[in-house]
Amino acid sequence: MYAAASLAILVVMGLALIRAILGPTAFDRLLSVNMFGTKTVLLISVIGFLTNRPDFLDIALVYALVNFLSTIAVLRYFEQHKSAPTDQKESQR
Amino acid sequence: MNWVGHYNYWGAIFLMMSGFYVVISRGNLIKKLIGLNIFSTSVFLLYITMGKIKGATAPILTEASQLTASPQIYSNPLPHVLILTAIVVGVATTAVGLALTVRINERYGTIEEDEIRAKDDSL
Amino acid sequence: MTILDITTALCLTAGCFLGITGGFGIYRLPDFYTRLHASSVTDSACAFLILFGLMLQSGFTLATVKLCFIFFFLVLSSTTATHALAKTARSRGLEPLLGREDKR
C-alpha cells in the first residue's frame, strides 16, 4: 500500500521534473520546484511509514516550513530586478 | 553476479563526474560553483551509501528494540556525522565563493573566465 | 484488513490518483496559468488525502500531531506561494493563453 503510494508520488515528481527542465518561463520552473517540494514532503512521510519509523516526520515538517522560503526569495528577486529575464517571449512563440 | 550491487556507487560517480565536467568546462564562475555543489552532493551520497546496511534502520534507538530480544540492526552512524557537518560547512564555503565572484564582477565587470583572463593580459 | 486499513487504502489511492492527474496536468497543459491550476490540485487535495490516510494508520500518537502540522503548513504555504507566484507573473506581463490566438 505504502509502496504503491510512494511509486505514484515518484511518478508525479518525474512529471514535475520534466516541466522544470522544459520551462519555458521562469515562473513555470518556479512552480514545478514548489510542487516538487510538496511532493517531497509527501514522499518522506510515506517512506517513514513504509520503513516503520514514523517518528521521522520532522524532516517532512522542515520541508513544509522551509519550502516556502525559496519561492518567496525568487519572487523577491523578480521584484528587485524588474529587468531580470523571465523568458516570456519564448512561451508566446 | 556481484557487480549489480554497486549501482549506488556508480550513480554517485556519475554525479561526481557531471559536477567535475561543469567545473572544468564552463567559464562562468557561478556555474562553476553550481558544479562544485553537485560534486559535493555526490561525495555525500558516496559516504552515506557506504554507511547503509540492508534491512537496517536509522541509528536512533527505538523503544521496541529495547523490549524485544532480537537486537535491531542500525546503519553506521559515523558517515552521517561526517556528512552532516560537511553540508553546513559546504554552504558556508559556497557563500565565500559567491562573495569572491561578486567582488570579481565589481572589479572586472564580468564573471566569465576567459574575459577576466583577457583583461588581466591587457593590463 | 480492518475498516481503518481499507479507508487508508482508499484515501491513498484517491490521493495518488489526484497526484498523477495533477502531474500530467503540469506536464501537458499549454500555459503557465493552467499549469498553476494543475499544481494546486496536487498541493491541496492530493496532499490532504495522503496525509489523512497516514493519520488513520498512526492512531493517537505524536506522529498524528506532526502529520496535522505538516498538512496545516502545506496548505498555508503552498496556496500562498501559488497566489504570490500568479500575482507576480501577472504583474510582469505574462498573459494567459486565451482561445487559440497564439496561432499566427
Place this chain on the structure above:
Amino acid sequence: METTIDIVLLTFLCITAIAIIYIRKLFCGIMLLGIFSLLSACLFVTMDAVDVAFTEAAVGTGISTILLLGAMGQTNAHEKRPPYQPLIALLVVLVTGSVLVYGTMDLPVFGTPDAPIHLHVAPRYIQQSPIEVGPPNMVTSVLASYRGFDTLGETAVIFTAGIALVALLGSSQKKRPPCASPPQPATLHDHLILRIVGKMFIPLILLFALYVQFHGDYGPGGGFQAGVIFASGIILYSLIFGLNTAMRVVSPKALRLLGSLGVLLFGGVGLLCIALGGNFLDYNTLAARPVDGQHLGIFLIELGVGTTVFAIMVMMFYAFSLRGRNTS
C-alpha cells in the same frame, strides 16, 4: 521496494545533473539545483541517514538558493558560450570516471553488513553510546561527544567563513556616502496575503527551530540544523518585511557577538573539562554521574553550535543583500 525507490531517485538525480550541464541560463541552473537538493534529501532518507536528510532539508532549498540568487542578482544572469570546445574536458571526465568505476569493483556490495566500514568503530558507537553517553540518537552522541573535537573544528570553519565573507563584502558601506534619498529597497509590500501568512509562519519556524535544537538528542536534529532553521525564519522575515526592519530586530553587531559567543561556548566547555580534571571535551567530569555530565556537555555544545550557525547564516544573507542594495 526501497531498492526501487532508491534507483528511481538516483535516475532523477542524474537527469537533473545532465540538465544543469546543458541549460545555459543561470536562473534555471539554480532552480534545478533546488530540485537536486530535494532529491538528494529523499535519497538520504531511504538510506537511513535521517540527520543528514534533515540538514540537507534545512540548507538545500532555503539558504543556498537564496545565496546563489543574491550573487546572481549582482552579476550576470546568462552564461556565455565558451569559445573553446570542451572535448578535452569530456575526455578527462570520461577517463577519471572509468578509473573510479574500476575502483568500485573492489568495494563491498551496497548494503552488506560485514563491510570493513561496519567492523571497526561503528559497533562500539552503536552498542556503547546509549550506555556511555546517553542520547538515543547515536548521531548526536558521536557528533558531540566521541568526535566533539572534529565538530569544534567544523564550527570554527563556519565561523571563519563568516568572517571571510564580511571581510569580502562588508566594506562597501563606508566607501559609498549615503545619498540624499536612499533608494527604497524593494519589498514584497503589495503582497498582502504573503505578509499575513508570513507573519503566521515566522514564529512557527522559530519555535520549530528551538524544538529541533533541544529535541536533537531524541530524534533527528541538533545544533547545525536548528541554527539553519532559525536563520531561515529571520531571512523569511527580512524577505517579506524588508532588510531594514529585520536589521532592527537582529542587528549585525548582535550577530557578530552571537557568532563568536557560540564558538567560545564550545571551546569554553572543553577548557572547563580540563579545569575539572578531565581531557579536553571530556564531559564526564562536568557532573557527579558521568552520564549527567555527558548530557550537560552535549546540551551546551549543541547550543554553541546552533548559535554560531544561526549568526553566520544570517550574517551571510545580510552581507549579500546589503551589497546588492548598494550596487543596484
